[in-house]
Amino acid sequence: MTELTEPESAAAQPSPDWPGSGDAGVTDTVVAQALARLGTLPRIPVSDHENVYNELHDELLAALNTVPNNSAPTGAVPTNGPA
Numbered sequence: 001m002t003e004l005t006e007p008e009s010a011a012a013q014p015s016p017d018w019p020g021s022g023d024a025g026v027t028d029t030v031v032a033q034a035l036a037r038l039g040t041l042p043r044i045p046v047s048d049h050e051n052v053y054n055e056l057h058d059e060l061l062a063a064l065n066t067v068p069n070n071s072a073p074t075g076a077v078p079t080n081g082p083a
Contacts, residue, residue, distance in 0.1 A: 030063040 026032045034056045041049060 028063075030059065034060055 026035060037052065037056060041052060044052060
């Protein structure tokens with residue numbers, strides 16, 4: 001039978017360290033904003049985490065479904081028929 005860790009034990013305490021997004025080299029502003037919002041999770045009650053994740057999912061999905069202003073691939077050559 002597995003022994004449970006006592007609540008007073010250091011092993012049972014949550015880690016005070018929260019992974020930071022830092023500068024992950026993200027160039028997309030929507031993704032950068034999402035990562036910044038994830039940094040607030042330690043200050044939000046766990047019961048609200050699901051709502052935060054759902055909102056972030058919806059934001060990122062909407063961003064993926066949005067056609068950017070410059071949707072032509074870089075280096076693309078327009079085709080106007082045979083040359």
